[in-house]
Amino acid sequence: MRTFSPRRRPARRNLRAFAHGTRGSISVEYALWTTMFGVAFTLIADLTSVFTANTEMWHVGQDAARRLSVAEMGVQEAESFVRDALAPRFGPSRRPPLPRFGAPVIRNGTGLARTPF
Numbered sequence: 001m002r003t004f005s006p007r008r009r010p011a012r013r014n015l016r017a018f019a020h021g022t023r024g025s026i027s028v029e030y031a032l033w034t035t036m037f038g039v040a041f042t043l044i045a046d047l048t049s050v051f052t053a054n055t056e057m058w059h060v061g062q063d064a065a066r067r068l069s070v071a072e073m074g075v076q077e078a079e080s081f082v083r084d085a086l087a088p089r090f091g092p093s094r095r096p097p098l099p100r101f102g103a104p105v106i107r108n109g110t111g112l113a114r115t116p117f
Helices: 011-020 025-069 075-090
Strands: none
Touching (some): 025 075
């Protein structure tokens, strides 16, 4: 049984033919442009979600501050209100509760604050 091998050209001629050929150039351009547009749209969507989350946090903070100022709720209630309002979007808070107003704060040199009780 005889096997047939493809006709071989010198490497320089293959490179020259590849560099001057236009076959498949539309596919390459399509792939390049599609990638760039995909990255641009992904960045736009990501920034939109970041600004939406920022706006939502500001609104919840303003609402809690307004309720505190008219004595509709106390400090602990306002803190739990903010945590509960933001939990559906950002998940449950993993941070320890904030220190109460007027409680002494101990700084331990690591940038973390803790209360003595």
